[in-house]
Amino acid sequence: MKLLFKRPPESVKVGDLYLDIDTDFRLWAEVQECCNQGNLDGRAMICFIKRAFGASAWGQDINELVAAFVHFLTCGKVCEEKAGNPKQSQADHRNNAYNLDEDDERIVSAFEREYGIDLTSDYVHWWRFRALLDDLLSEDRFTDIVTFRCMDTSKIKDDDKRKYYAEKQRFYRLYKDEEPQTVEELNASMINALIKAREAAEAVT
Numbered sequence: 001m002k003l004l005f006k007r008p009p010e011s012v013k014v015g016d017l018y019l020d021i022d023t024d025f026r027l028w029a030e031v032q033e034c035c036n037q038g039n040l041d042g043r044a045m046i047c048f049i050k051r052a053f054g055a056s057a058w059g060q061d062i063n064e065l066v067a068a069f070v071h072f073l074t075c076g077k078v079c080e081e082k083a084g085n086p087k088q089s090q091a092d093h094r095n096n097a098y099n100l101d102e103d104d105e106r107i108v109s110a111f112e113r114e115y116g117i118d119l120t121s122d123y124v125h126w127w128r129f130r131a132l133l134d135d136l137l138s139e140d141r142f143t144d145i146v147t148f149r150c151m152d153t154s155k156i157k158d159d160d161k162r163k164y165y166a167e168k169q170r171f172y173r174l175y176k177d178e179e180p181q182t183v184e185e186l187n188a189s190m191i192n193a194l195i196k197a198r199e200a201a202e203a204v205t
Contacts (some may be wrong), residue, residue: 008125008126008127008128012069012072014068019053020056021052021072022051023125025126027052028072029126029129032100033100036099041196043196049065049066075131098142103142103145111132117132149169149174153169
């Protein structure tokens with residue numbers, strides 16, 4: 001769905017119904033970081049679904065709710081490939097290039113400077129937030145940090161430059177206390193969380 005032509009959705013289709021959903025970026029940023037850190041287990045997934053749909057979630061099919069939840073989280077761009085498929089989207093690489101917790105001050109500053117949006121108080125639709133954030137990767141100084149993280153220093157022939165960029169990578173690297181997950185690992189974690197969410201829902205019915 002192109003944001004240029006359509007307003008981002010305020011509801012999602014669950015079965016034959018359209019249910020209102022919490023569209024504020026704060027909730028979905030929390031979900032994304034939970035996914036990236038591998039903490040989206042079945043219990044967390046159910047909790048996020050209840051927060052996203054509110055009382056309208058009661059009585060709905062859990063599989064339909066999960067599908068609608070993931071559809072909204074991915075801005076309508078759910079990857080159909082199974083985990084482990086080497087095909088990766090541009091969005092996948094970008095998710096690995098920044099961390100909403102670790103880069104929070106930079107992101108808040110960039111949105112204020114570039115868009116006049118105060119993320120500490122303004123409402124921003126999740127899909128709009130993702131579109132604006134992705135755009136910053138090519139227009140903001142935040143791009144330099146992303147470039148350092150994604151750079152293949154083994155291809156730099158000059159020793160001094162290679163050392164310089166390697167130091168930048170170490171300084172700005174994400175998940176400093178643990179090794180970052182690959183895109184395939186993140187996808188597998190998401191799929192496992194969805195399976196556990198269904199099992200958790202079935203266990204309480």
